[in-house]
Amino acid sequence: MGCEDLCPSKRTPLSPSPCGAVILCVFMFTLEERSEPGKFRNYVIREGSLLGQGTPMALEQTPKKDWYSILGADPSANVSDLKQKYQKLILLYHPDKQSADVPAGTMEECMQKFIEIDQAWKILGNEETKKKYDLQRHEDELRNVGPVDAQVRLEEMSWNQGDESFSLSCRCGGKYIVCKDEAQEATLISCDTCSLIVELLHQS
Ligand SMILES: [Zn+2]
Known part of the structure; x- marks a missing residue:
């Protein structure tokens, strides 16, 4: 069974998200094809966990993280800077870009990182969620002040x-x-x- 058979986007294309950050629908790949069978598990990212069902990611539902530092960016960075950093990182950590002989643990870390980078861009690449997140950040800073x-x-x-x-x-x-x-x-x-x-x- 190939990816095309499984991927719903082949049948029902997703509407582009407001931030233009739709990169994947159901992303599925099998490492076993290029390594010893059973050595790696199959990695499946379900639609929704990665895409928020095509709607802007609800900030309330995401864990509190420093999304700017995940993209290696400064909070003052503009959207095109952020996008560049995101694109560079998402390629770097893309599971398909990893060599077949990386240990499963490293692969897992890569996957986590990949998802995190994707989430960061969902939030920071969308004007509405970025604004909310910036405000939340600002208030967190204030809370620390006094x-x-x-x-x-x-x-x-x-x-x-x-x-x-x-x-x-x-x-x-x-x-x-x-x-x-x-x-x-x-x-x-x-x-x-x-x-x-x-x-x-x-x-x-
Ligand atoms: Zn005063």
């Missing part, structure tokens, strides 16, 4: 039409500012002057 000073609601903040942001005065004289686009998602806002943080409460 305790939350107060809890506020958006209604308690003042709206600034000029720069389309909400702001609140900090007791240091500085301001907590959150722009309109981030206001719905942000949960932590840092003061622009001191190290205090307020938690933004959202109606549930």
Whole structure:
């Protein structure tokens, strides 16, 4: 049975994901063809685990990892840089690119790495998930900085039409500012002057 027989994409092509990162559908390969039978197990990545069923990867469902460092990229890298790094790595760790005599353990590691790289690109290659992830990263950084000073609601903040942001005065004289686009998602806002943080409460 060849890969073509098994791969659903041959019958029902997947719609391209918004990040253009669809690389594989069901990816299946057999190492046994090029090595001693029984030495390696067959590796099967199910559709969905790798692709999130063609929808942008839900950030909430993925483990917390530093997706930038997985791609060997800096968080300030732009999307085309990220894409280049992703393409280089995904080829490097592609199971088909491994020589037939690598030990099974190494193969397994390669596979893990391959999946991880793919996940990283699913998140960072998609504008929506990248934005969410960046925000989450930023908030994690803030959490490490210091305790939350107060809890506020958006209604308690003042709206600034000029720069389309909400702001609140900090007791240091500085301001907590959150722009309109981030206001719905942000949960932590840092003061622009001191190290205090307020938690933004959202109606549930
Ligand atoms: Zn302050």
